[in-house]
Amino acid sequence: MTDLQNAKNIVRGFHAALATATPDTVADVLGQVTGADYVWRGMHPFDQQSGAADVARVFWAPLLTSLTRLQRREDIFFAGLNEIDGETSTWVVSMGHLAGLFDAPWLGIPPTGKMVFLRYCEFHRVAGGKIVETALFCDIPHLMIQAGQDPFPPQTAAHLVQPGPIGHDGLLYDANDPATGAATLAAINAMISDLGTWGLGLPLEDELARTWNDDMIWWGPAGIGATYTIERYAKQHSGPFRAGFTERSKTRHLCRMAEGHFGGFFGWPNFTAVATGGFMGLPATGKPGEFRVIDIYRRDGDKLAENWVFIDVLHYLNTQGLDVLGRMKAGLRT
Incomplete structure (x- = not known):
């Protein structure tokens, strides 16, 4: 400590x-x-x-x-x-x-x-x-x-300036009980285990309910947006995302850790998947795309309650042949 x-x-x-x-x-x-x-x-x-x-x-x-x-x-x-x-x-x-x-x-x-x-x-x-x-x-x-330069079609979820955790208790400047962090990391790992299957033979909402609280909030990046409750998360991100990709690789992280009720990970990339169409309104490419991601979580009880997500969307689109910044400079929309 x-x-x-x-x-x-x-x-x-x-x-x-x-x-x-x-x-x-x-x-x-x-x-x-x-x-x-x-x-x-x-x-x-x-x-x-x-x-x-x-x-x-x-x-x-x-x-x-x-x-x-x-x-x-x-x-x-x-x-x-x-x-x-x-x-x-x-x-x-x-x-x-x-x-x-x-x-x-x-x-x-x-x-x-x-x-x-x-x-x-x-x-x-x-x-x-x-x-x-x-x-x-x-x-x-x-x-x-x-800045008035929205490069994407309408998002499936909501575009917001995103707040921190609901309890305003995310600044862990002081030491915390290691057992609390271990419980948070266990909850994150359980979610990763379920996510890695992309289907446990359960309806999506039932699968998510294994590791998420019902009133969970997924604070997603611009181009996708934020979504609230398991039911809306399934409809506004998780379901469309799974439908838009195939051949998802195993998850690869460079760091995964937790302290107190907060934890997270990042990868470089976290995983790759082949676009079959629909994600962020884009057509199928048949190309594998890299997803560089940071995820930060808050645990409430034995399940996850909030998730702040940073996806390098510009890098992913670049792997699909779409230069968003270049098109903006040329006055074109994505």
Whole structure:
């Protein structure tokens, strides 16, 4: 538990330094807190970067230039040992929104001069007093929609600026009973086991009820949206998603862990599947597509109650031959 608290303090120190960074100083901020062989994984078009200087140049400096007066509005924060590598590595998770004034173009998205919210979630691996690995996913299409550049047909669920957990209790700055986190991880693993079958011979709603509370909320990414209750989740995402793909690979995660009533995972990619048509209103391609995903969960009782989902939709569409950012720059809709 001491190691987890030390890792949390390192990440919180990084966030504090980042809050006062400028485009010119952010490389130094990253350099002070990251290891020499720092690995960073981000959403398309950033993908994988190595070293503090490249991460600052490619992601942070342009973002700080475009979203001025940037502030972190954190909803969930926890740490844990990674189940995937036998609990030999320590990771810290932060999730919420990066809020700022959209004052200059970013990735070709035209500025509004107004306040915007960029959904984010990051996993940091901490070792030797440094951040040595990061996965940082942000919902770029969600920002596009706020800027009047909606690239998608109507979503199956609702487009929202998404709140944190219902109890406002997701900031686990202090230590927690390991048994509580173990129960959360067990609930997540039970859900993954059911999901991996894509069908237990049960009606979909009955299958979901094995691991989800009835009043669950699935906070999905832009292009899909958020949905509430098992019945609506089955109709507005899970059912359409399963109907739109075949040949789903096994789930592959780089990190999976929990603390308290919160837990989550990410993969690079989590899985692949072949599009048979319908997902996000798109036709069948017959091509396997990669799904890079971060999932964060809240457990209530012995089942899952909330799920914040970050899918690298732009990367998936790129694997299907659709360049969303390129079409936006050309004035075309997806």
